[in-house]
Amino acid sequence: xxxxxxxxxxxxxxxxxxxxxxxxxxxxxxxxxxxxxxxxxxxxxxxxxxxxxxxxxxxxxxxxxxxxxxxxxxxxxxxxxxxxxxxxxxxxxxxxxxxxxxxxxxxxxxxxxxxxxxxxxxxxxxxxxxxxxxxxxxxxxxxxxxxxxxxxxxxxxxxxxxxxxxxxxxxxxxxxxxxxxxxxxxxxxxxxxxxxxxxxxxxxxxxxxxxxxxxxxxxxxxxxxxxxxxxxxxxxxxxxxxxxxxxxxxxxxxxxxxxxxxxxxxxxxxxxxxxxxxxxxxxxxxxxxxxxxxxxxxxxxxxxxxxxxxxxxxxxxxxxxxxxxxxxxxxxxxxxxxxxxxxx
Amino acid sequence: xxxxxxxxxxxxxxxxxxxxxxxxxxxxxxxxxxxxxxxxxxxxxxxxxxxxxxxxxxxxxxxxxxxxxxxxxxxxxxxxxxxxxxxxxxxxxxxxxxxxxxxxxxxxxxxxxxxxxxxxxxxxxxxxxxxxxxxxxxxxxxxxxxxxxxxxxxxxxxxxxxxxxxxxxxxxxxxxxxxxxxxxxxxxxxxxxxxxxxxxxxxxxxxxxxxxxxxxxxxxxxxxxxxxxxxxxxxxxxxxxxxxxxxxxxxxxxxxxxxxxxxxxxxxxxxxxxxxxxxxxxxxxxxxxxxxxxxxxxxxxxxxxxxxxxxxxxxxxxxxxxxxxxxxxxxxxxxxxxxxxxxxxxxxxxxxxxxxxxxxxxxxxxxxxxxxxxxxxxxxxxxxxxxxxxxxxxxxxxxxxxxxxxxxxxxxxxxxxxxxxxxxxxxxxxxxxxxxxxxxxxxxxxxxxxxxxxxxxxxxxxxxxxxxxxxxxxxxxxxxxxxxxxxxxxxxxxxxxxxx
Numbered sequence: 140x141x142x143x144x145x146x147x148x149x150x151x152x153x154x155x156x157x158x159x160x161x162x163x164x165x166x167x168x169x170x171x172x173x174x175x176x177x178x179x180x181x182x183x184x185x186x187x188x189x190x191x192x193x194x195x196x197x198x199x200x201x202x203x204x205x206x207x208x209x210x211x212x213x214x215x216x217x218x219x220x221x222x223x224x225x226x227x228x229x230x231x232x233x234x235x236x237x238x239x240x241x242x243x244x245x246x247x248x249x250x251x252x253x254x255x256x257x258x259x260x261x262x263x264x265x266x267x268x269x270x271x272x273x274x275x276x277x278x279x280x281x282x283x284x285x286x287x288x289x290x291x292x293x294x295x296x297x298x299x300x301x302x303x304x305x306x307x308x309x310x311x312x313x314x315x316x317x318x319x320x321x322x323x324x325x326x327x328x329x330x331x332x333x334x335x336x337x338x339x340x341x342x343x344x345x346x347x348x349x350x351x352x353x354x355x356x357x358x359x360x361x362x363x364x365x366x367x368x369x370x371x372x373x374x375x376x377x378x379x380x381x382x383x384x385x386x387x388x389x390x391x392x393x394x395x396x397x398x399x400x401x402x403x404x405x406x407x408x409x410x411x412x413x414x415x416x417x418x419x420x421x422x423x424x425x426x427x428x429x430x431x432x433x434x435x436x437x438x439x440x441x442x443x444x445x446x447x448x449x450x451x452x453x454x455x456x457x458x459x460x461x462x463x464x465x466x467x468x469x470x471x472x473x474x475x476x477x478x479x480x481x482x483x
Numbered sequence: 484x485x486x487x488x489x490x491x492x493x494x495x496x497x498x499x500x501x502x503x504x505x506x507x508x509x510x511x512x513x514x515x516x517x518x519x520x521x522x523x524x525x526x527x528x529x530x531x532x533x534x535x536x537x538x539x540x541x542x543x544x545x546x547x548x549x550x551x552x553x554x555x556x557x558x559x560x561x562x563x564x565x566x567x568x569x570x571x572x573x574x575x576x577x578x579x580x581x582x583x584x585x586x587x588x589x590x591x592x593x594x595x596x597x598x599x600x601x602x603x604x605x606x607x608x609x610x611x612x613x614x615x616x617x618x619x620x621x622x623x624x625x626x627x628x629x630x631x632x633x634x635x636x637x638x639x640x641x642x643x644x645x646x647x648x649x650x651x652x653x654x655x656x657x658x659x660x661x662x663x664x665x666x667x668x669x670x671x672x673x674x675x676x677x678x679x680x681x682x683x684x685x686x687x688x689x690x691x692x693x694x695x696x697x698x699x700x701x702x703x704x705x706x707x708x709x710x711x712x713x714x715x716x717x718x719x720x721x722x723x724x725x726x727x728x729x730x731x732x733x734x735x736x737x738x739x740x741x742x743x744x745x746x747x748x749x750x751x752x753x754x755x756x757x758x759x760x761x762x763x764x765x766x767x768x769x770x771x772x773x774x775x776x777x778x779x780x781x782x783x784x785x786x787x788x789x790x791x792x793x794x795x796x797x798x799x800x801x802x803x804x805x806x807x808x809x810x811x812x813x814x815x816x817x818x819x820x821x822x823x824x825x826x827x828x829x830x831x832x833x834x835x836x837x838x839x840x841x842x843x844x845x846x847x848x849x850x851x852x853x854x855x856x857x858x859x860x861x862x863x864x865x866x867x868x869x870x871x872x873x874x875x876x877x878x879x880x881x882x883x884x885x886x887x888x889x890x891x892x893x894x895x896x897x898x899x900x901x902x903x904x905x906x907x908x909x910x911x912x913x914x915x916x917x918x919x920x921x922x923x924x925x926x927x928x929x930x931x932x933x934x935x936x937x938x939x940x941x942x943x944x945x946x947x948x949x950x951x952x953x954x955x956x957x958x959x960x961x962x963x964x965x966x967x968x969x970x971x972x973x974x975x976x977x978x979x980x981x982x983x
Contacts, residue, residue: 346857348850354839355847361833364796366847366900367820425838 167419167426167474171434171467174417178438182445189448196327202440203333204229204392206433208411210340211384213432214377216415217344218357219424220284222381224273226408227295228266229389230401234299236262236315236390237308237399248306255312263386269295270382274375284378292408299401307400311393319394329391336384341429353377357424409464414439417467419474438463489552490515491680492537492649497546499532501887504878506532507544508704514649514680519671521691521712522684524701524724525919527877527889530684531573533701534651537682538570539563569647573654573684573890574832577638579627584609586626587641612644613637617666632659632781632945636667643670650674651682656690660781660945661980668694686919688717700724725921741973743955748772750808751939752793752908757802762788763963766802770908770939775930777954778943779979785963786943787829790912793941794826795819806907820848823907827897829916834897835885841896842867842881848900870899875925891922898929908939915949927952947976 162169183190208225215222238250239258253261269291276287311319318328344350352373356363364370388407393399418435420427442463446456490513499507507529514520522530535541536548539557548555550566557563563570577586584602585592587609592600609622618636626634639655652671656664671681671694685691691698692712700708700723708723752770757763762785770776780786791797793804795813804811806822813819819826825848828834836844845867846853853862867881874895876888885893894914901909914930915923930953934940942953950957957969959982967982 348854348856348858351843351847351850351858355836355843358836358838359832362836363847364816365794365826365828365834367794367816367825368847369815369817371815372817425836 163477166477167421167471168431170470170474171417171419171431171438174467175434175438175441178441178445182441182448186445186448189445194444194448196325196330198437198440198444199330200327201444202414202436203327203329204388204395205407205410205414205439206333206436207336207388207391208385208407209414209432209436210336210429211377211381212411212415213340213420213427213429214344214353215284215381216412216420216422217353217424217427218374218377219360219422220277220374220377221412222273222284222288222378222385223408224269224288224291224295225381225385225411226404226406227292227299228269228382228385229392229407230404231269231295231299231302231389232262232266232386233311233389233393233403234302234308234399234401235265237311237393238302240308240310240312242308242310246306246308246310248303248308250308255314258312259315259390262390263383265298266382266386266389267379270379271375273382274378277378278371278375288378296401303399303401305401307398309398311390311399315390315394317394319391320397329395332387332391336387337429337433340384344428349373349376354425357421357426359425410439413460413464413467416471417464419471421474422468422471435467438467491551493547493549493552494533494537495547495549497533497536497544497548499536499541499544504887506704507536509546510701510704510706512699512706514682516648516680517675517678518697519675519681519683519695521695521698522682522701523686523688523691523698523720524707525891525921527891528701528724528919529704530701531653531890532704534570534653534682534684537563537649538568538651540570564647567646567648568651569642569645569649570651571639571642571653571655574830575631575635575638577626577634579625579634581626582606582623583613583620583626583629583637584622586637587612587622587644589641591645613640616640616643616670631787632663635659636663639667643674648678649680649682651684653684654686655683656685656687664690688720691720692717721920724919740951740975742957742969742971748774748937751806752941753803753805753808754793755803755805757789757792757799757804759785759788759792759797759799759963763792763799766960766963766965768958768965770941772907772937772939773934774956775934775940775942775954777950777957778941778960779945779947779950779957780960781945784945784960786945786960787912789960790826790828790910790941790943793819793908793910794824820906824910825901825906825908826910827901827912827914829913831890831893831897835893837884837886839885840882841871841876841885841888844885844896845870845881845900845903849903852904866903867899870902873902874899874929891918894918894922895925895929898926902929902933905933905936905938908941909933910941910943912943913945913949914942914953916944916946923952947979951976951979 188194208229212222212225236258238248239253239261241252242248242250273288273291276282277284318332321328344353352368356368356370356373360370389404392404396403414435415432416422416435417438418427418431418433420431442460446459492514494510494512497507497510498505510529510533512533524530532541536544539560539562542558578589584606588605593604595601606622613620618633618640620629620633626637636659639652642650655667659667675681683691683695695712698710698712698715698720699706700720702724749772750769751772755767757766766789778786788797792799795816795818806824811822842864846863853859864881871879871881876892876895885896888896915926918926930940942950944950951974957974957979958965959967959979
C-alpha cells in the first residue's frame with residue numbers, strides 16, 4: 140500500500156536495478172576473477188614456459204592440498220567464524236595415519252601398525268575429535284573461534300610432536316599413497332580428490348538445507364536464532380567439517396610429499412585462508428562460496444607458480460604474496476560496503 | 484509561524500530512487516529557524532528517505548539542496564554534522580558497551596592538549612546535560628545495562644545537546660513512556676524557542692499536533708499537503724496520509740472498550756512462578772487457544788525478557804512452563820520452535836536477513852518441513868508468493884532483497900515466516916511499532932485471522948493502543964510482576980496507564 144504503480148517492480152526481473160549497480164553488488168565475484176585473468180595473462184606473456192599444458196597440470200597439483208583444506212574453511216568463514224587450527228590438524232592427521240602404519244625398520248618411531256583401513260579411520264576419527272573440541276569450545280563454553288582454534292593449533296602441534304618425537308615417518312596406507320601421489324590417465328589423483336571435495340562442498344552449500352542455514356547464520360546470527368534455527372549446532376558442524384577436510388588434506392599431503400613430520404603444513408594455514416578470502420568470500424559471513432574459493436585457489440596457484448617462471452628474487456616473492464593478500468582484503472571489505480550501499 | 488522569513492533549509496524537486504523503486508518524487512521541503520516541523524505519512528511514503536538526504540546519509544539524489552540560501556551537497560553524514568545538522572534515527576544506534584558519558588560524547592570526547600580523554604570532565608558534563616533533560620543516571624554506567632527507553636532518551640539527548648541547529652527526530656517516542664515523552668516535548672519546545680529548527684517524524688498524530696508548528700503530509704513519495712498544526716485535525720491528516728476516509732480507521736481508545744467474556748479454548752501455555760534475576764518475579768498466567776492475550780507495561784518492565792524465555796532464548800532462574808500440558812524447559816530457540824512456539828521480536832534488525840531475498844526470509848522457519856536434505860526452491864518461492872499476496876506485501880516480488888522493502892513491509896515478512904505452518908503459540912513483541920495506520924490495520928486483521936484458526940497469541944507492547952486494539956484479555960506487567968488482569972470487563976487507555 141505504501142506505493143502502487145512505480146514501486147511495483149516488473150516480475151520478470153529478479154533485481155530491478157541498473158547495470159552499474161548490479162556490477163557494484165557483484166564486485167565481490169568479479170574482482171577476483173579479473174585478478175586471475177590479469178595474472179594469467181601477465182605470466183603467459185612474461186614466460187614462455189608458463190602457459191603450457193604441463194604447467195597447468197603443475198598448478199592444479201600444487202593447489203590441491205590447499206583446495207581440500209579450503210573446502211571446510213569456506214564453511215567456517217561463511218559463518219563469520221575462523222579456524223586457525225587447520226594446518227595443525229592437517230599435520231597431526233597426516234602423522235597419525237603414518238603412526239598407525241608399519242614403518243621401515245630404520246624409522247625410529249614407536250608406532251602402532253594396523254591394517255590400512257583402520258589407520259585411515261583412526262586418523263579421521265582423530266581430526267573429527269579435534270574439530271569437535273573446537274565446536275564445543277565455541278558453542279558450549281563460548282570461546283571466540285579465533286582464540287579457541289589458536290589453542291587447538293597448539294594442541295594439535297603438541298599431539299604431532301608426541302607421536303613423531305622429532306623423527307620422520309614415510310609409510311602411509313596404500314590407498315592414501317595412491318590418492319596422494321598416484322595418477323590415473325595422466326591426471327593426479329590428488330587433483331581429482333580436490334575437485335570432488337570442492338564440488339561436494341559446493342553442492343552442500345547451494346542445494347541443501349544445511350547449506351542454506353550456513354549462509355543464514357553467517358548473514359545475521361541473531362535473526363537465525365529468532366527464526367528458531369539451532370545456531371550452535373550449525374556452528375559446531377562447520378568446525379567439525381573444517382577439521383575433517385583439513386585431516387583429509389593432511390593425509391593426502393603426507394603421501395604427496397612422501398614423508399610425515401612436524402611443522403610440515405605450516406604454510407597451509409595462511410594459504411588456505413588467503414584462498415578463501417582472495418576468492419571473495421566475505422569475512423563478515425553470509426556471502427561467497429566454493430566458487431569463490433576455487434577462483435582464490437587459482438589466483439594463489441598462478442601467482443606462486445608464475446613467480447617461479449619469471450626471474451624474481453625468491454625472497455621478494457614472499458613480499459609480493461603479502462601485498463596481493465592485502466589487496467584482496469581491501470577488495471573484500473570494499474565489496475561489502477558497495478553491496479550494502481546497493482541494497483540500502 | 485515563520486512563513487514570511489526565508490527558510491534556513493530549502494529543498495526543491497528532490498527525487499531519489501533505490502534500484503528501480505522511486506522513494507521520493509519531486510518533493511519540495513522548507514524548514515525555518517525556530518520551528519518544529521512535523522512529518523506524517525504511511526510507511527514507505529518517503530519521510531525517512533527525505534530526512535536521510537538532509538542528514539547526508541544518502542548523498543546521491545536529484546534536485547536542489549539549499550542551506551542558508553546557498554546550494555549545498557553533503558557527501559557524507561560528517562558534512563551534514565559539520566553544517567549543524569543532527570539526526571536521531573528510527574532504529575536505536577548507540578554503543579551498548581560504552582558508558583553513558585562516552586555515548587553522549589560519541590566522536591566528540593573532550594581531550595586535553597596531549598589528546599588524552601578527560602574522563603572526569605566528560606562524566607561531569609554528560610551528567611549535567613542529562614539532568615537538564617530530566618535523566619538521572621550515573622554517567623559511568625554501561626549504556627547497555629539501562630532499559631531501552633532510557634537508551635533512546637540518551638541517544639536523543641546526545642543530538643539535542645550537540646549544538647546542532649537543525650535536529651531531525653525519526654520516531655523518537657516509540658520506546659518512551661508517557662512521562663518521558665512529556666520531558667522530550669518540553670525540551671523540544673525550549674530548543675525551538677532558542678532558535679533551533681526541529682523536524683519531528685511520528686506515527687502518533689496527537690503528538691505531532693501537540694508539539695509541531697507546521698505539519699507536512701507525505702504519500703507515495705510525494706508531498707501531499709503542508710499546513711499549520713493549528714489549522715488541521717487528526718482526521719484530516721489521516722485522510723491526507725492514506726487518501727481515503729481515515730477517521731474510522733484509528734480508534735483513539737480513550738473510551739471504555741468491553742473485553743469479551745471468556746469463550747476461549749483449551750490452555751496452550753501455562754506459566755507458573757517464572758522469575759529471572761531482577762527482571763521478572765513470580766509471573767504466572769495462561770494463554771488459551773483462540774485468544775489474544777495482551778501484556779502491557781512500560782519499557783523495561785520485563786516484557787522483553789518474558790518473550791525471550793517463552794522462545795527459549797533466555798533460561799529462567801525459577802518457575803515452570805508448559806505447552807499443551809507438557810512441561811518444557813527450552814534449551815534453544817530451535818527446541819521452542821519444535822514445541823510449536825513462534826516469536827516475532829520487536830527489532831527488525833534482529834529478525835530479518837536484509838541481504839537475502841524475501842522468499843528466503845519467509846521460508847527460513849519452515850525449511851525443515853519442506854525439505855529433508857535438498858532445498859526445493861520452486862516450492863519455497865511458491866509458498867512465499869502466497870504469503871506475499873495474502874499479506875499484501877509491496878512490492879510483491881519474492882526475489883527482491885529484503886533490504887529494499889519499507890519498514891512496514893519488512894514487518895509483514897517477519898510475520899509471514901510463521902504463517903505457512905501456524906504454530907500453537909505465537910508471541911508478538913510490539914507488532915505494530917513504527918507502523919502507519921493502514922499497515923497497523925493489516926496486522927490487526929492478520930492476528931484476528933490467526934486467532935480464528937485457534938492459535939494462542941500473546942501480544943507484548945508498551946503502546947496501550949496496540950494492546951487494546953488486539954487483545955481479548957490484558958495483563959499488566961509492572962517492574963517484573965503481574966499487577967492487574969483485565970478480563971470480560973471494560974478497559975480504556977486511562978485505566979491501563981493507571982494500572983501500569
